[in-house]
Amino acid sequence: MISSVLKQDVVTETVREWLASGKYRCGDRIPTNDELARMFGMNQRTISIGLNRLVAEGLLERAPRRGTLVRQKVSTPASNAVALVTVSEGDVYGEMAWTANRILQEHGLFPVILDSNLTEDSAGIISFLKRFVAKQQPYGFLAEGTTNFPYDFLRENPEKFGNTVFLFRYHNPVEMPWCRYVLIDMDEMGRLAVEYFASKGVKRLAFPAISERKSYMGPWNSMQVQVMQSLAKYAPRKGISFDESLFWRLHGGAPLEETLRFELNRKDRPDAMFVWSDSQCAFHILPILKKAGLSYPKDILLLGVYNTPHSEKHHFPSFDMCADNVVKIGIEMLTGECKEQKIVLPPRLVEH
Template sequence: MSAKTKYNIVKEQITEWITSGKVKPGEKIYSENELVKMFGVSRHTIRQAVGDLVHEGLLYREQGAGTFCSYKPDQTREQTPSLNDKSNNTVKNIGVITTYISDYIFPSIIKGIESHLTAQGYSLTLACTDNDLEKEKQCLQTMLKRNIDGLIVEPTKSSHYNPNIKYYLELEQNNIPYLMINQYYSQLMPPHIIMNDEHGGFIAAEHLIKLSHEKILGLFKNDDLQGVNRMQGFIHAFREHSLPLFPEMVITFTTEDQNINLLERLEKFFKTDSRPTAIVCYNDQLAINVLNMLRRLGLRVPEDISIVGFDDSSLAVATEVKLTSITHPKMDMGIEAAKWIISAVEKKGHPPSIVYEPELVIRNSTASFRESTK
């Protein structure tokens, strides 16, 4: 039996459990070890099959908890003849595509969406792109095949041209409303619920400037608009306070190099004489990685280096050093997104887009430059 055949057997069997209702929405499937023993295949085969089902929206992962069913079987829906001929007796289904499902702030956003949708009698189909455009294409194709009533999307690599625009235009052609969260594709200018990321970058940098820091390093992701806008705000703060900003003090990175290459570049930078006294990080996840790197180098936070994160996630208070961070609405954003899509699906009109204003939450990862050098 070939590896491909084993993979297909595993994937088809798990799919059958889900679509038949043997595993219900929100229920945990067997563990990886249990699936290995059950099917008599390698761990790699199990991971490949389960990973594909996650990308297709049938399953979702929760870090540290396991893998769960996200698909709600709906036999009446499968018999619906066309996109424009929907029975009022059918449970309406909303698709949700995010870049990630189980990591960082995304579970809170999804929980907000799910809590309101289920309370209103809607079903939910989840999928994730891993911030990969080809996977986004697959997710969109799957959603269209499932005859969804509406779609909530977190864009993939939103600062780049998106080659999947035609699928969004197909949604529009079929009168399926969609909403973008966290950012949006500028080519489409769709309804959206986002943060004022530029202002967030501004107040993060301004906080450190007011603490008398001048050599402030900015670390920003450049393949999504959140990072680009946060960087713009960071640069604007220096101009507003008439401070010089040296080119080497702005470092950008992509999704692909954020975990390894970026930290390697930073470590070399911190071993030079031009070491900064403070850092603004693209998000709290990166701030924690930077904090751990500084510890390895024998540098203290905030005594030697001040750090500001972004999103005020659970990670901000997960370590001994509590991060100063910029707020993100998280669950509230999810609830508002669910309210918006229900209003659009039920033809009650399209509410206006929402832009949340961020706030600074000060903790002990930042200190005055003069105090920290004493």
């Protein structure tokens, strides 16, 4: 049989955990002694002794005719840990993690990195975040706002994730007012791309999209679509023809090589392509051009994104996503050095 002292401990620590988890918030009434006695299978005297400890700690209060109320939330130990949540792959995200690690340590903060090698889905990110806040109150969170980020989980727990900064993108239609944002300006990327192509005398521009058939929910969760909309807006102003239909066919899952070869064999084929990633350009677009008897830059101009070694190797221009600057500003927001809630940075076009 469990001793009376151990039973009291069970009551105290169970209710303490309820308060820490947010099951009951400040001002809430917890179950009555009678209800708790039935719940725990104990007598009301044992329940009362267990609760009195939490009253003495200032976590609960006895209110006449109202019952036992939550007076304050259980505080968890503060730490200098900062979670960096990014599940994307590629050079730019590796650079982001490396930069964050360096700058956080310069601030005396300890980075804990969750990347795509550990999880790719929302449930995995939630599991990581729950474990991360279970025994401590982290200093803050740096998160890449991908489509699979658990935004609703943060909305349900604002007291735990108040010091959160989203980096590069935010793929959710509604911003959280207690979070901060350092994002890349996709509209400006499209405008700069059009300016570049216009300076080269381009007349017909194509954007062979990477398929997002399974994940697309609207322009707010696709940087590709945001840039495409910008290209469609600015290209006509520079006398450049831009046909959205190719983009949408490929975006919806049409086979890349077959679809693109058809476009390249047309009499009015494009003389330039905006390609969403350097790797897509290097491993898919360039081989397709070669099979079609075309070459870069003689027959068609290319412009990539992410400014990786692929663009340098093949000598095509590419947009740099300014990872160092994004992370630097994000950490300044995290530490309070930067008071802005949202900063949108232009990408940088790099010619090789």
